[in-house]
Amino acid sequence: MKKSYFSLLVLFIATLASCSNDKKLPIFGEREAKIIKGADGIDRIDTVYQTIPNFSFLNQDSTVLTQDAFKGKIYVADFFFTSCTTICPTMHRNLKTVYDDYKTNPDVMFLSHTIDFKYDKPSVLKKYAEKLGVDVAKWQFVYGSKDQVYPLAEKSYLVAVGEDNQSPDGYMHQGWLILIDKQKRMRGAYDGTKAEQVEQLKKDILILLAEEK
Numbered sequence: 001m002k003k004s005y006f007s008l009l010v011l012f013i014a015t016l017a018s019c020s021n022d023k024k025l026p027i028f029g030e031r032e033a034k035i036i037k038g039a040d041g042i043d044r045i046d047t048v049y050q051t052i053p054n055f056s057f058l059n060q061d062s063t064v065l066t067q068d069a070f071k072g073k074i075y076v077a078d079f080f081f082t083s084c085t086t087i088c089p090t091m092h093r094n095l096k097t098v099y100d101d102y103k104t105n106p107d108v109m110f111l112s113h114t115i116d117f118k119y120d121k122p123s124v125l126k127k128y129a130e131k132l133g134v135d136v137a138k139w140q141f142v143y144g145s146k147d148q149v150y151p152l153a154e155k156s157y158l159v160a161v162g163e164d165n166q167s168p169d170g171y172m173h174q175g176w177l178i179l180i181d182k183q184k185r186m187r188g189a190y191d192g193t194k195a196e197q198v199e200q201l202k203k204d205i206l207i208l209l210a211e212e213k
Helices: 002-021 088-102 122-132 146-156 195-211
Strands: 031-037 043-049 056-059 064-066 074-080 108-114 139-143 161-163 171-173 176-180 186-191
Touching (some): 074 088, 074 195, 088 108, 088 195, 108 146, 122 139, 146 161, 176 195
Parallel strands (some): 074 108, 108 139
Antiparallel strands (some): 031 043, 056 064, 074 176, 161 171
């Protein structure tokens, strides 16, 4: 978990540097060089980047949600739980301002994964979304088993999550908001509890939208 935290800290600093220099966001995660045969039959070396793997979760309407819902979309992902009394309320209050800025843009979506596999069933997520005041077609809330959600958080989004008996809420997680592009690649990470980083996220979404036109 410490490794994930450090990785995202470096990732975020690099994101800020990239934005200020060339107005094109970096691509994060593991990468490898592969030999790709072109249409002309010539082999070329291409870089293949880590992407968010296919997933299948139940959303707030008890409907199966897969990555197909985000095809051709930019989206912001996070990990939370509805009974959280520490960072989650601040995270989602700040993320709601991003949602408000982009709620009429069809190319931008939001995806929140609960890490509370014991309590946060779809009906609970539905009430949470209603209280937050968002359109769930635009901002999806999803439930999955521990074996589904935790590895996805740590291996694909590089966000540390877990059960924690020492925490007053029983869980621990980081407050990162992860920006994913239309090719399912990580393009930025932002501390959702810090207003200035959330403002940077808003700006970076604009950069990514322009990049992917």
